[in-house]
Amino acid sequence: MLIKRILIFTGGHLNEWALALIQPNDYLIGADAGALFLITNGYKPDVSLGDFDSVTAEELEVIRSNSSETLDFDPIDKDFTDTELAWQFALKKQPEEILLVGAIGTRFDHSLANVHLLRQAADQNILARIVDKHNCIRIVGNEMTLIRSSYTYVSLLPLTATVAGITLKGFQYPLDEATLQIGQSLGISNKLSEDSASIRIREGLLLVIESMD
Template sequence: MQRNTALLFVNGEPPKFYPNNLDSYTYIAATDGAYHNYLINSPIIPNFIIGDLDSFDNSLTIPKQIEIIHTPDQNKTDFEKAILFLADKSVTTFDIYGACGHASDHFLGNISVAMKYYHRFQITFYDNYCHFFFAKRYQKMTNVKNRIISLMPLSKVTGLTITGFQYPLTKQTLSLGGSVSLRNKIISDLAKISFKNGDLIVFIEDLRNVN
């Protein structure tokens, strides 16, 4: 087991694929909406159900080993409250499932939360098509050769250089409403991203969904 890692399920589109390395996580958690809407029908039993419990169905039988964490603060989303609860348990690495799909405002809200905390934690999202994360200023990527990759700036990204890509860039600027980098391809065993300033999301396709 790797220390200080958490698998967290939130209430978006249910995953088609669940991770098969559950023993590698220190904790498994779900927001109350995610648990009741899809995780309850899976073989995964989380350590914690976290949230304001507005989706909690008291008629359901919850396994006794699950701890219910009631977090009624309406100034934060259940996703953010789950991040903070697990951070208090020294979690520094989060794999997030179910953050996309269904209500688009919820997806953008989840991105906003990740943007707030990605400098403190390693946060990776997994949906049914790809995985994505906020890039560090100097980012190396392996085991992703021949995958489609997109770079989306959430704030102005300056001095962007990418190598190991089909279409490399050198000291470029990306911005919403300006230039972005979509549907590029990684052609090397080692790909690198570096930039000076800004907030940049990296999307990498999931090969399980490539026909």
């Protein structure tokens, strides 16, 4: 069965804003405490997975009883975070799009690792976004159109050492065949000047971060 959209709920900061992302027919994955969040709010995860070290034994039983499928992993003998395990599971489903929800939190190491997961989806030509209450993070490797939304800023950061041929149209600060090196902040805090804007690059991978205060 073709799956159009997969939402992965992790154990980060989740609230009503996260529930508003769910659409009919979405395939729901709960990673560790993210599964409990879905169930507590009346949703049945298609898959719940992880080492479940963030929930109690009683909460784990609730997860098992209210998930279509539960996959357990040993908390010591595993090579990936619960979020990456969920990400790999989602990629194997070959959906049109993946949303990673609640993946930005107080652990910067986990947050940065989760951002890097976007590259795995880009390599498979799968649309992917990380979404939290204040940010939407994506990767562009060729071109992308942005529509004016509630986000105030658009920041562009190189994910590869060099991103070349960057052309921005419809932005307050346009660029024409520009080059960004990793570590530069030139692309921070741009804004849309029109209802839609385009990003085009010739070489490399660029993080596109829409954000609001």
